[in-house]
Amino acid sequence: MNHIEPFHNWLIDELKQAQLTQSELATILGINRSVVSNWVTGRYVPTSARIMLLVELFGQGDENKEKLVSCMQSIITSIQQGKRGANGQNN
Helix, strand or coil: CCCCHHHHHHHHHHHHHHCCCHHHHHHHHCCCHHHHHHHHCCCCCCCHHHHHHHHHHHCCCHHHHHHHHHHHHHHHHHHHHHCECCCCCEC
16 A cells, blocks of 8 residues: 555545635645645655644544544655665665
């Protein structure tokens, strides 16, 4: 599974529930719409600072926060594994 998939699925769901467009989210966060588009398509993930903003914006309720934490842990694990060579050593 693509390590970004859980995050971008979460973001798509949150945008739908909040009835926000990508442009509206970009305006709220003070960024370009293309940045949000890249998150939604799974091309990139946000910086840790922007993740915290998303948590503040969408992280209402324990279940939603747990879902976002799970997404972020999946991304971190995948990145860490990608930094290891075939013999398990860090590159």
